[in-house]
Amino acid sequence: MIRGVRGATTIEKDEPEIIFSEITKLVQEIVTANNIQPEDISSVVISTTTDIKSAFPAKAVRSLEGWQYVPTMCTHEIDVPGALPMCMRVLMHVNTEVHQKDIQHIYLNNAVSLRPDLVK
Structure with missing residues (x-):
């Protein structure tokens, strides 16, 4: 069965290093909390608010070991x-x-305000 797993985070500044660091942290926390292996993932969609435009967060995710x-x-x-x-x-x-x-x-980060019902 395919299930959707959600997550979100915020950044303080639109800089590639910050984007890559925060999206990597988020994805790693998602997979750890749910015991997910890369071969079990059908696809990942990452959205950003329009004020984030200095880098593609997907680039950081694809660079994780086993995620290519x-x-x-x-x-x-x-x-x-x-x-x-x-x-x-x-x-x-x-x-x-x-x-x-x-x-x-x-x-x-500040994204906890989006779904306080899901934050533990």
């Missing part, structure tokens, strides 16, 4: 007034037998 064949892409979120700025979101499609209610969605 994981289909990964980036897109921009809808630019809604009042939305959380400097935010990167991840939707990972994973082959798993884990029940939907048991999936661990990860929200870091």
Whole structure:
């Protein structure tokens, strides 16, 4: 069965090093919390708010050991007034037998405000 695993984080500044560091941290926390192996991932979609434009977060994810064949892409979120700025979101499609209610969605930094019901 394929399940969606969500996560989000924010950055303080639109700089490639910060983008790569924070998206790597987020993805690693998602896979650790859910015991996910790269070969179990069908695809990863990373979205950013429109104020993030200095680097592709997917580049950092594809550079993780064992992730070079994981289909990964980036897109921009809808630019809604009042939305959380400097935010990167991840939707990972994973082959798993884990029940939907048991999936661990990860929200870091200021992104915890997006889904306080899922933050532990």
